[in-house]
Amino acid sequence: DIVMTQSPDSLAVSVGERATINCKSSQSVFYSSNNRNYLSWYQQKPGQPPKLLIFWASTRESGVPDRFSGSGSGTDFTLTISSLQAEDVAVYYCQQFYSTLYTFGQGTKLEIK
């Protein structure tokens, strides 16, 4: 199975500042046949199901604010929130769907400093 490891486990950032979350996969999730990384990012707020934010490592889902961005390729990926807002407090997960046995990272809890 592909193991997804996020860092840090938790993060406190001031409103208006940048937040960066990293995700590393145990093997590449890049498909050379279509030049896509099969890596998604999700946001989960308390009591709610997860919400898809970013797919193919860097494509923002419709309706997601442009302060959210994704980058990386192969095995190393980053989710960046350029200017943190209070409503961004949540747990963030990366997930690979390169393998048919989908796996998630352990999650990163983002709080306001």
Added chain:
Amino acid sequence: EVLLVESGGGLVKPGGSLRLLCVASGFSFSNYSLSWVRQAPGKGLEWVSSINGRSDYIYYADSVKGRFTISRDNAKNSLDLQMNSLRAEDTAVYYCARITVAGLRSWGQGTLVTVSS
């Protein structure tokens, strides 16, 4: 609007069985693969199982293989998860989710399964 509604959760004793149901609407059901994902209390997300539109490709996490069975009824727009030989560590909120080329794009609100004596 895509809607996924799970039901069937509840309290069950260790070694018992439970069947979860997810009813979908708002999209062409048979054209999409679907997944079950679970979340133990206070813990992260764990992918459980996936099934394609024709039910000819089915996958399970190692933690549930041999105990859980995923199935779907395209005529009823429904997805099932039959859970047998339940253990305390199966206690979780179980979500059904629609798989797209972007990943898990749509999620239900979840149903809570508690395994306890």
